[in-house]
Amino acid sequence: MSRRIRPKSSGVSTLDIWPWKYLVPWMREDLFARRDARKLGKLRRINEITDPYNMEEMVMPLHDFINDPVAHEIVHNGATFQVAGLTNNSYFSEAHEVRQCVRKHPTLGRAVLEVAKSRLDRMLYVGLTEDHKKSARLFVNMVGAQVLSQSKALSSSDVETQASARTELSSSFPESKTGGPDQLQARLLVPEAILxxxxxxxxxxxELYRHAESIFLQQKHHIHKAQGS
Structure with a gap:
């Protein structure tokens, strides 16, 4: 595992957050190594970017990335292991052994997946990264509605203030972007075998993502139904 880089500030840093506290040092080390190799003439210099997913002179190619031990340890199925509490950052002492076992015997991953699904089912709210604005608005409505319903001491003016704040907050999130034409075109260059x-x-x-999508749609339906009543 790549050594961690300690943040300089005393506040919360990306380098304090899993998985970036491991991935950032790893990728930075790789980028600098390739930069130094270019300076020494061990790698050719880049004059034109033709395939951003396969530029070994500057960055680790995609096919190398997905097969690297660090990616196997942290990236692949990382969301499932995170929700199940089984990452390399977990307090569970046997998390590493469980992940190793799942990699050697993939069918056992179903048990971990069911734990992750069960935990998602019990969460207050589930959002989707690629649907950022709708997720944010849904979060505001769901959490705001619960706070209002539990606070019996609120006056009518307080309720109006809270509702106004929810509307203002939900409208402050920008639309998420999935990438421009160049980025989408570059993805078409990735071989089907790698995908x-x-x-x-x-x-x-x-599969966990599909389950999250289902929960997200249920949340939307619940909010729309509540607002329509």
């Missing part, structure tokens, strides 16, 4: 390998390596996360 299938990524899906296979992250099969638990793929």
């Amino acid at each position: 299938q390998q990524i899906i296979s390596l992250n099969s638990l996360d793929v």
Whole structure:
């Protein structure tokens, strides 16, 4: 595992947050190593970017990234292991052994997946990263509604103030972007075999995401129904 870089400030840093506290030092080390290799003439200099997913002169190619031990340890099925409390950052002493066992015997991953699904089911709110604005608005409405319903001491003016604040907050989130034309075009250059390998390596996360989508739609339906009543 790559050594961690300690943040300089005393506040919360990306380097304090899993998985970035491991991934950032790893990728930074790789980037600097390739930069130094270019300076020494061991790697050719880049004059034109033709395939951003396969530029070994500057950054680790995608096919190397997905097969690297660090990616296997942290990235692949990382969301499932995180929700289940089984990452390399977990307090559970046997988390590493469980992950190793799942990698050697993929069918056992179903048990971990069911734990993650169960935990999602019990969460107050589930959002989707690629649907950022709708997720944020849904969060404001769900949490705000619960706070208002539990606070019996609120006066009518307080309720109006809270509702106004919820509307203002929910409108302050920008629309999420999935990438421009150049980025989408670059993705078409990724070989189908690599895409299938990524899906296979992250099969638990793929299914957990579908489960999260279902919960998200249920939340939206619940809010729309409540607002319509």
